[in-house]
Amino acid sequence: MSEHSSKIMLITGASSGIGEATARTAAKAGLRLILTARRGDLLEKLATEIGQDKALAVPADITNFDTLKQVVAQGVKHFGGLDVVFANAGTGTSTPGTENGDPAEWQKMIDLNINALLYTAKLTLPHLRKSTGHFIMTGSVAGKITLKGSIYGATKWFVQGFGNNLAEEMREWNGRCTTIAPGMVNTPFFDEPKPNKLDPQDVADAVMHAINANPRNNVREVFLMPRY
Numbered sequence: 001m002s003e004h005s006s007k008i009m010l011i012t013g014a015s016s017g018i019g020e021a022t023a024r025t026a027a028k029a030g031l032r033l034i035l036t037a038r039r040g041d042l043l044e045k046l047a048t049e050i051g052q053d054k055a056l057a058v059p060a061d062i063t064n065f066d067t068l069k070q071v072v073a074q075g076v077k078h079f080g081g082l083d084v085v086f087a088n089a090g091t092g093t094s095t096p097g098t099e100n101g102d103p104a105e106w107q108k109m110i111d112l113n114i115n116a117l118l119y120t121a122k123l124t125l126p127h128l129r130k131s132t133g134h135f136i137m138t139g140s141v142a143g144k145i146t147l148k149g150s151i152y153g154a155t156k157w158f159v160q161g162f163g164n165n166l167a168e169e170m171r172e173w174n175g176r177c178t179t180i181a182p183g184m185v186n187t188p189f190f191d192e193p194k195p196n197k198l199d200p201q202d203v204a205d206a207v208m209h210a211i212n213a214n215p216r217n218n219v220r221e222v223f224l225m226p227r228y
């Protein structure tokens with residue numbers, strides 16, 4: 001167990017892919033977890049596997065501010081505080097590009113990739129301030145490069161920019177803020193498996209690197225790409 005073994009961590013998008021792998025990895029390192037996503041059955045299964053004393057499953061659609069407020073309140077009450085937040089939930093679109101894109105799909109994606117990220121930060125910062133804690137968010141390589149017509153990429157440019165701004169705000173009270181920017185990861189984000197790309201475990205390891213860094217070290221960004 002690491003010296004951070006007693007930390008309490010909220011993970012959004014914990015029901016699959018990167019969030020699920022990070023939950024398992026953080027639990028092995030001894031962190032206690034508040035897990036949220038919409039699919040309660042998957043969250044319950046994961047929490048049972050981790051151990052009900054170490055993980056609390058709180059199903060929610062986090063694009064609703066009041067719903068997310070309840071998740072944070074319930075989690076903090078259950079474990080008695082909050083040290084780390086992994087704002088990871090995100091989605092893409094099935095219709096690529098701008099001219100051919102679907103505004104209804106954009107709305108859902110923006111609600112999650114942008115608004116829910118902001119809600120997660122606003123609702124957890126008062127708790128992280130108390131613990132001098134750590135806010136971690138999932139950006140993407142798509143937020144660092146130009147991708148023809150990509151609205152998804154544009155939402156991740158938002159994450160990248162917000163991550164930098166939030167890090168400066170949190171510096172006022174010595175909080176840590178990290179943006180994790182992966183290239184393609186083999187998760188249910190894609191309809192087809194991507195076995196030669198990054199594994200969700202690689203991203204989970206990057207998250208743990210930021211958490212386990214010496215307290216003097218604020219890992220501001222981890223950018224990881226598949227080798228092939």
Ligand SMILES: NC(=O)c1ccc[n+]([C@@H]2O[C@H](COP(=O)([O-])OP(=O)(O)OC[C@H]3O[C@@H](n4cnc5c(N)ncnc54)[C@H](OP(=O)(O)O)[C@@H]3O)[C@@H](O)[C@H]2O)c1
Pocket residue numbers: 012013014015016017018019036037038039040060061062063088089090091092112138139140141181182183184185186187188189190
């Ligand atoms: N896979 C990649 O190549 C890749 C690369 C770079 C960045 N990313 C980013 O990584 C993050 C995680 O994606 P992933 O690849 O792990 O895909 P994933 O397996 O599809 O995970 C997405 C997670 O978000 C949750 N979610 C979706 N809508 C939600 C809502 N309204 N409220 C609460 N939770 C919601 C999903 O759970 P429910 O459906 O149960 O709600 C799921 O747990 C995303 O931000 C994505 O943009 C992915």
